[in-house]
Structure formats: C-alpha cells, structure tokens
Amino acid sequence: MIVRTFDIRDVALVIPDRFGDARGHFSETWSDRRFREQVADVGFVQDNQSLSRRKGTVRGLHFQRPPAGQGKLVRVLEGAILDVAVDVRAGSPTYGRHVAARLDAAEGAQLWVPEGFLHGFCTLEDDTVVAYKVTRYYSAEHDAGVAFDDPDIAIDWPVTPAEAILSDKDRNLPRLADLPAPFAWTA
Numbered sequence: 001m002i003v004r005t006f007d008i009r010d011v012a013l014v015i016p017d018r019f020g021d022a023r024g025h026f027s028e029t030w031s032d033r034r035f036r037e038q039v040a041d042v043g044f045v046q047d048n049q050s051l052s053r054r055k056g057t058v059r060g061l062h063f064q065r066p067p068a069g070q071g072k073l074v075r076v077l078e079g080a081i082l083d084v085a086v087d088v089r090a091g092s093p094t095y096g097r098h099v100a101a102r103l104d105a106a107e108g109a110q111l112w113v114p115e116g117f118l119h120g121f122c123t124l125e126d127d128t129v130v131a132y133k134v135t136r137y138y139s140a141e142h143d144a145g146v147a148f149d150d151p152d153i154a155i156d157w158p159v160t161p162a163e164a165i166l167s168d169k170d171r172n173l174p175r176l177a178d179l180p181a182p183f184a185w186t187a
C-alpha cells in the first residue's frame with residue numbers, strides 16, 4: 001500500500017496493492033490494522049455508495065456538524081471522479097484550503113478525508129459509482145454543506161457552475177463565510 005500525503009496535514013491518498021494474474025486482479029481495499037498503522041487511527045461504522053448517472057454531476061461540499069463529524073475513506077467502483085477535501089478546522093494553518101485528487105476504478109486509489117473537512121466530488125464519466133466508509137453514522141440533523149463554487153475556496157472543477165448537475169439541496173448551500181456557527185473543529 002502506498003500512502004501519499006499533501007501540504008494539508010492529515011489528508012492522504014491511499015493506493016492499495018493489486019495482485020494481478022490471468023483472471024484479473026485482487027486487492028485488499030481496506031484493512032483495519034493497516035489503515036490504523038499507516039493512515040489514521042480511526043474505526044469505520046458505515047459504508048455508503050452512490051451512483052451518478054451523468055458526467056459532470058457534483059455532490060458537495062458536505063460535512064456533518066460536531067459531534068457527528070465524519071472521516072471518510074472514498075474510492076470509485078465504476079468510472080472516475082475529481083474528489084475534493086476542504087480544511088475547515090478552526091485554527092488550522094491551512095484553513096479554507098483544499099486538496100483535489102482524481103480517483104478512478106482503473107487505479108483504485110482512495111482519498112482519506114478526515115473529520116473537520118468538507119467533502120465533495122465531480123464525476124468525470126457517466127455511470128460513476130462511488131463507495132466510501134465513514135467513521136460516524138449518518139445524522140440528518142447534523143447534515144450541512146457549503147456551495148461547491150464558493151469563490152473563497154476556488155476549486156478548479158472540471159465543469160462550470162452552469163454545467164454542473166446538482167441536487168436541489170446542493171444548489172442552495174451557503175458560502176463558507178456565511179455558514180452559521182458552530183461548525184468548526186479545532187486542528
């Protein structure tokens with residue numbers, strides 16, 4: 001397993017080993033022991049999966065407010081995404097900055113998005129299936145988000161705001177600066 005780090009502390013790109021043979025390949029996509037030792041000492045309680053039918057679908061930027069904050073380990077089963085994590089930990093030297101990584105089914109790379117980050121993605125192909133493990137259960141009352149095209153965050157999405165396919169909920173999210181407190185984590 002290869003673990004790549006970024007300028008923003010605690011986010012990581014995880015590339016599991018793949019063992020290929022004449023049939024195809026085999027991969028341990030997550031191991032509790034290895035993940036705790038090499039990436040983050042966290043446990044996961046829920047697995048999520050979404051299908052986005054159209055290329056250019058944007059989901060995000062989402063998070064759950066404390067105390068229901070979630071770390072997410074994101075991977076792609078079919079298709080490809082640009083996956084984004086935005087640091088919103090109060091006091092973090094990289095507050096408001098983000099990392100963006102291409103995740104696709106062909107390579108099998110995963111993005112570790114810790115608690116205290118907004119998360120979102122844009123599909124790069126039709127019929128893209130995203131799967132992710134989360135460290136806390138879904139809580140509708142703590143569910144919150146920030147506009148994917150917030151100019152203060154300035155993510156270089158592969159689609160324009162007019163082209164992006166969004167849920168009604170995501171179309172009406174506030175900017176980070178306008179997010180009602182309390183929302184922040186301490187770095």
Ligand SMILES: Cc1cn([C@H]2C[C@H](O)[C@@H](COP(=O)(O)OP(=O)(O)O[C@H]3O[C@@H](C)C(=O)[C@@H](O)[C@H]3O)O2)c(=O)[nH]c1=O
Pocket residue numbers: 048050059060062063072119120121138167169
């Ligand atoms: C996220 C989630 C949603 N739901 C329900 C609520 C709603 O009726 C339906 C669709 O929810 P949403 O529109 O929020 O789904 P979606 O826009 O795909 O939300 C997801 O986006 C990505 C970027 C994330 O990071 C996730 O944590 C999650 O926020 O599924 C659950 O039952 N459990 C869950 O864990």
